[in-house]
Amino acid sequence: MIDVITLDFETYYDTSISLTKLTTMDYVDHEMFKVWGVGIKVNDEKTQWFGEDETADALNEIDWDKAKLVCHNTPFDGYILTQHYKLIPKYYIDTAAMCRGMFPGQSARLKDCAIRLFPNDATMRKGDELVNAKGIYDLPPDIEKQIADYCIQDVDLTYAIFQKLTETFPNDEMDIIDLTTRMFCEPKLKIDRERLIKYHEQEFNNSEKKIKDSGVEKTILSSNKQFAQYIEEELDIVVPTKKSPTTGNPIPALGKNDAAFKQMCDRYPEYQHIWTGRTAVKSRLTETRSKRFLDAARADDTIPVPLRYYAAHTGRFGGTEKLNMQNLPRGGEIRQCLIAPDNHYLYVADLSNIEARMLAWLAGESALVEQFRKGDDIYSNFASKIYDRPINKKDNPIERFVGKTAILGLGYGMGHKKFRDTLKAGAMGPSIDFSETEAKEVVNTYRATYPKIKLLWTKLEDLLLQGLHRDNYGNKYGPLEVIPHGLKLPNGMALKYQNLGSTPQGLMYESRGRKEFTYGGRITENVIQALSRIVITDSVLRLSKRKELDVVLQVHDEIIIIANNMQPHVTMSYIIDDMCLAPKWCQDIPLDAEGGFATNYSK
Numbered sequence: 376m377i378d379v380i381t382l383d384f385e386t387y388y389d390t391s392i393s394l395t396k397l398t399t400m401d402y403v404d405h406e407m408f409k410v411w412g413v414g415i416k417v418n419d420e421k422t423q424w425f426g427e428d429e430t431a432d433a434l435n436e437i438d439w440d441k442a443k444l445v446c447h448n449t450p451f452d453g454y455i456l457t458q459h460y461k462l463i464p465k466y467y468i469d470t471a472a473m474c475r476g477m478f479p480g481q482s483a484r485l486k487d488c489a490i491r492l493f494p495n496d497a498t499m500r501k502g503d504e505l506v507n508a509k510g511i512y513d514l515p516p517d518i519e520k521q522i523a524d525y526c527i528q529d530v531d532l533t534y535a536i537f538q539k540l541t542e543t544f545p546n547d548e549m550d551i552i553d554l555t556t557r558m559f560c561e562p563k564l565k566i567d568r569e570r571l572i573k574y575h576e577q578e579f580n581n582s583e584k585k586i587k588d589s590g591v592e593k594t595i596l597s598s599n600k601q602f603a604q605y606i607e608e609e610l611d612i613v614v615p616t617k618k619s620p621t622t623g624n625p626i627p628a629l630g631k632n633d634a635a636f637k638q639m640c641d642r643y644p645e646y647q648h649i650w651t652g653r654t655a656v657k658s659r660l661t662e663t664r665s666k667r668f669l670d671a672a673r674a675d676d677t678i679p680v681p682l683r684y685y686a687a688h689t690g691r692f693g694g695t696e697k698l699n700m701q702n703l704p705r706g707g708e709i710r711q712c713l714i715a716p717d718n719h720y721l722y723v724a725d726l727s728n729i730e731a732r733m734l735a736w737l738a739g740e741s742a743l744v745e746q747f748r749k750g751d752d753i754y755s756n757f758a759s760k761i762y763d764r765p766i767n768k769k770d771n772p773i774e775r776f777v778g779k780t781a782i783l784g785l786g787y788g789m790g791h792k793k794f795r796d797t798l799k800a801g802a803m804g805p806s807i808d809f810s811e812t813e814a815k816e817v818v819n820t821y822r823a824t825y826p827k828i829k830l831l832w833t834k835l836e837d838l839l840l841q842g843l844h845r846d847n848y849g850n851k852y853g854p855l856e857v858i859p860h861g862l863k864l865p866n867g868m869a870l871k872y873q874n875l876g877s878t879p880q881g882l883m884y885e886s887r888g889r890k891e892f893t894y895g896g897r898i899t900e901n902v903i904q905a906l907s908r909i910v911i912t913d914s915v916l917r918l919s920k921r922k923e924l925d926v927v928l929q930v931h932d933e934i935i936i937i938a939n940n941m942q943p944h945v946t947m948s949y950i951i952d953d954m955c956l957a958p959k960w961c962q963d964i965p966l967d968a969e970g971g972f973a974t975n976y977s978k
Contacts, residue, residue: 377465380437381416381445381534384455385526389510398696399451400671400679403458410455411514414526422530424523427514431460439464447471447485447533449552450681453560458673467556470536473544475685479871480886489532492539499535502528545867551684551912554919554926555692558680563937564713564721564927565676566668567975571712575665582655582662589652596656603627610646615639631658665709667697678713680928688886689904690868690912692929701930705978713976720940723978724950724970725933728753729907734786736964737853737903738831748965754779760824761817776804781821786828786903788896791815832895838862839882839898843875854960855902860884862902865960866909870901907932910966914954924950935976943972 386402387409388394394402402408413430416422417437425433434456442464446452449469456462474483478491486501493499504525508518541549558564586593595601603614615635617628628635631654640650672678680700686693694701703710715721731753735743746753758766758778766774780798789797795814798807809817822829834852841847841857850857854865861871872884872893882893893901915934919926924946928935934954938946947970954968971978 376441378437378442379418379445379534379537380439380442380464381422381530381537382452382456383414383446383526383529383533384452385411385413385505385508385522386455387411387512394451398667398671398698399454399681400696403455407512408459409512410459411508411519411522412526414523414530416530416534419534422527422534424527426519426523434460434462437462441465443468445470445533445537447488447529447536449556450559453556454679457560463561467553467560468537468549469552469556469684470533470540472552472556472684473540473549474536475683476548476690476868477540477544478873479685479688479690480873482888485529485532485536488536492536499532501532543867547866547912547916548868550916550919554915555682555684555929558682558927560679562673562677562679562927563716563925564678564680564935565716566672566678567712567714568669568672568676571665571669571709574708574712575662575669578659578662578665582659585655586652589649589655591649591652593656596653599627599629602629602653610643610649612639612643629653661709664698665712668709668712671696671698682929687904689870689901690864690908691904691931700928703930703976710976715937715974718940719937720943720946720972720974721927721976722936722938722943722947722950722970722972723933723976724936724947724954724968725931725978726907726911726954727967727969729910729932729966730903731782731786732964732966733903733907733910733961734828734831734899735825736961737906738825738827740825740827743825744965747967750967754782757782757821757824760820773805773807777807777809777817780804781817785818785821786825787900788832788894789818791818794818832899835898835902836882836895839872839875839893840877842872843877854906864905864909865958866913868905870905906961910958910961911954913958914956917953917956918950933978947972 387407392402392405392407397405410427410430412424412426413433414422414424415433439462443466444453444456444464445468447469448471449467453467456464470488471483471485474488481487481491489499489501502525504521508514508522511518514522586596589596591605595605606612606614615628615633615638616625617633617635618624619626630636640647668678681694681696681698682700683693683695692701713721728747732747735747746756752768755766755768755775755778758771758774761777761781762774766778768775777798780803781794784794784797791811791814794817795809795811798809800806838850838852838855838857839862841850842860842862847857848859856863858869860873860875861869863869873886875882875884880892884891884893911929911932911934915926915929918924918934918936923938925937926934927937934950936950951968951970955966957964957966
């Protein structure tokens, strides 16, 4: 029999030692870390409080090999359980993650979830007694009694939320929550500590040298006000300005990405050492990031992988704990400092063009789908239409890049001005200048070549609008089904648009407390990302159920796995084959994947 263990740790915190100031890893590893006590509920029995001296014994009485752990924000409580008490549950359940999945774009705090799920029950409310214990290292009896009652209420709320959500929450999604929580609480991915230390020192020294070579004091370079004054008084240059997003008044434009700042740097190359020093002071991302990875790693060099389940409206994962492993540049040094244990490889595979394939499939663009099925170079094919001559990857990289930008961007309604700006920015490749007329021609060519994609924008906007009227509930388009203010997905989850309404300015909904407008192209992007995410997580779950494979990270369209280094080509082939298995709801979509293996995350 599997027991459901709902628990909540109460721990010491003060102004500087808290989860608002520190990562979970730094907080739990802090020399001042202390467990005041824990509230534990076994199945539906009465919740009990165990104080500081009783906690370890109470936890050790539980058979964790036969226990599901339920918490609200399980990465925190689970991390304490596994790293501080060395106890490993059979399964992780996180009601905060479940709430993010069921109510995307809305707060997943325990207080807000309780109000949302039990609006008419005043007894189902989170207390605020915790603040009474702030800064008190050893709790006196009266304060401990308050904290005990507060904790018991939190545990009861968590269990009630779990009971309510589990009625409709898909089992596969529960497994995804378990897997991603396990990546954090039971880390297996490791760091190459020596290499990472060397890289951190190198980045620190590079930054310090650039600052020193500028000849300007660090305090002046780092202050917008002082640096603006320095430019004006010492260099006799008019300070570039931009409009303040809050007041609308002009303010100095001194950010490295400000167009006016870039123009000033180009206009006065004789002061390049100063501009470089300013950028070095304000942009120490690689230096601080490498330090965070070093600080996060355990003594055995394993590093917790913090993935935020349902961070995006579409179900995509997000980064958290100040590491953001969803955003490690390909070929970057930090990425290459992530390694497999001894006698193992990291196997990295990604779905090729999954969103472009899903878009073509859902729109019914059969000719484009067939190009994918044959393994054509889609980007070169479309670039050939743009330039009216044969384009290939080897001989025409710039032209192919234009085709790639078009295929990946224009499928969601991007206009010619944004397309032109995207090429000019060069964020994903070379900076390319297109005239407005040329950009407009590319957009028109795309829409003429793939007319069913343009029709899909209208279809999906109409489908979402149907969610405003009860008579339309249950209507379907492909794998999508109309529900109140949203679209049900084939995995049982949904794209939800809270308080959706039609206004003269367009469709409007609420997300994270703000009003958002949407339209056909953006709805299409949401749908395609959500469907593509299902294809990826389906494969993640299948692969994770193989004992010889440890899925340790998932990044956008990539799956990263630790497996032994025996017969690596066989292992890699198996992973690729699995990722190319199409779901039942889109069995005719042609999927493709590629990958490689190494001792580190080098792909």
